[in-house]
Amino acid sequence: MRCGCFRRLSIKKEKRPNNYISSEIEGYPLDNIRNFSDKELCLATDNYHLSNKIGRGGFGTVFQGTLKDGRKIAVKPLSVGSKQGVREFLTEINTLSYVKHENLVELVGFCVQGPNRTVVYEYVENGNLHTALLGNKKSNIKLEWRKRSAICIGTAKGLAYLHEELAQHIVHRDIKASNVLLDKDFNPKIGDFGMAKLFPDDITHISTRIAGTTGYLAPEYALGGQLTKKADVYSFGVLILEIISGKSSSRTNWEGSQKSLLEWAWHLHEEEKWLELVDQDMEEFSEKEVIKYIKVALFCTQAAAKRRPLMTQVVDMLTKDIQLNEKQLTAPGLFNTDVGESSQKKSNPESLVYHTSSTEALASITEVTAR
Incomplete structure (x- = not known):
């Protein structure tokens, strides 16, 4: 195999020695x-x-x-x-x-x-989440709920760091299972930043070409190229559902319904049958935690981008004893790739509010608004 890459770059007009590496x-x-x-x-x-x-x-x-x-x-x-x-x-x-x-x-x-x-x-020892979660079921990797929960939380923390903690914020644009790597202890590490965008804090959105993966794309981004941090939040919500269900977001035949994973999760939420979404290979888990994670995923994938929480708030939702205000939860935004149409539903313009049942925190934590 020929070593290296494949298109010649015009770095400098003058000829350089073969071992030259530009700084x-x-x-x-x-x-x-x-x-x-x-x-x-x-x-x-x-x-x-x-x-x-x-x-x-x-x-x-x-x-x-x-x-x-x-x-x-x-x-x-x-x-x-x-x-x-x-x-x-x-x-x-x-x-x-x-x-x-x-x-x-x-x-x-x-x-x-x-x-x-x-x-x-x-080098990350356990490969990527897509292979561990959705790949060959005969593999030796077994993802019990403790590991899946930690993967959700760690990925959320990585995104929160990119979105909120850096001096110049970064939108990843391609959050998906294959871009989450797992180290020897199954701690998640977000990778593949080839599509990332620097996102100055003083602007509301960037108009850009569409990049990302079908099934994870926020509808407002897929339709109009209006990129905000909330596009990553949407993708992360879909990822949570994949982690819980052990199924790909590209699957469109849930119980013969022709629904996508996100559509099926919303249907189960309306029917209060959340646990039907759980991966059958996951033998022991906290029902209360799993249901909360499904609801967090649905908050992240709401049709109106401004209603989705910030990733710092998602970390709080996943790690603290917080009771979600489900009255503020609206239907997810969906994008039909077959007909090129959005199936977003109109949602209440009020901001999402969530409350805590923890005695160590305030009764009302944060109002989630668009940045």
Whole structure:
């Protein structure tokens, strides 16, 4: 297999030696992370041998590798014909180089050498959530409720960090099961930032081209390209339902109803039959907790973006003894990809309010409003 990536980049007009690695491309300073050479990465991955293949990202196959010092890494070279251009590649490495959080994948380095573009991450032992949750049921990975709950909470904390804690906020734009990696203790780490957008705090939305994965897309974003942090919140809500049900959001045949996972969850909510959504492989769980998580997912996926909570509030909902005000819960926003229409229902314009039953907190916590 030929080592490295596949489209030639015009970095400088003057000729450079074959081993030249630029420290700045198109104005992006890249001197705060490690610059790898093709030779180093080929040696680490045994020349990208298929036995080292561990997954596939949005723009290329991911390989396991081992550096000379013994550190394990995950290497993602751009695939042949990848639609990820220089801008997306640089967005990913520039974004991750300044982002440090236990629930986000750590960027180890990158390679830009001749035609080659490669991202190098920390190695995460248990692969991605999609494989663990929705893949081969014969695998040795067993996700009991304790692990599933921790994955929901950790992913929520990672998103809250991106949305609220960074000086310049970040919208991920592609939250889904395959972009949540699991370490040796099954702690979740959000990865694949190739579609991420920096989101200044003083604006309400960004108009942008649609990016993401069918089944996770918020309808207002899928229809009009109006991007806010609430698009990530919507995707996270769908992800919670997948984690609880053990089923893909792309499935559209629940009990012969031709409903999507989100539609079926809303139907069960209206019927107060929440536990029918639970994965049959999950033998022991707290019914009260599972029902609360389903309701949190429904708050996250409401049709009106302004009614969805912030991710910091979602973390509170999942981790604190909070009683949700279900009177404020409205129907989810749905996007019919077959006909290109939204099935959003009109919702009460009042803001969501939730209350706590904890003696250590105030009776009324937060009013959730649009940023």
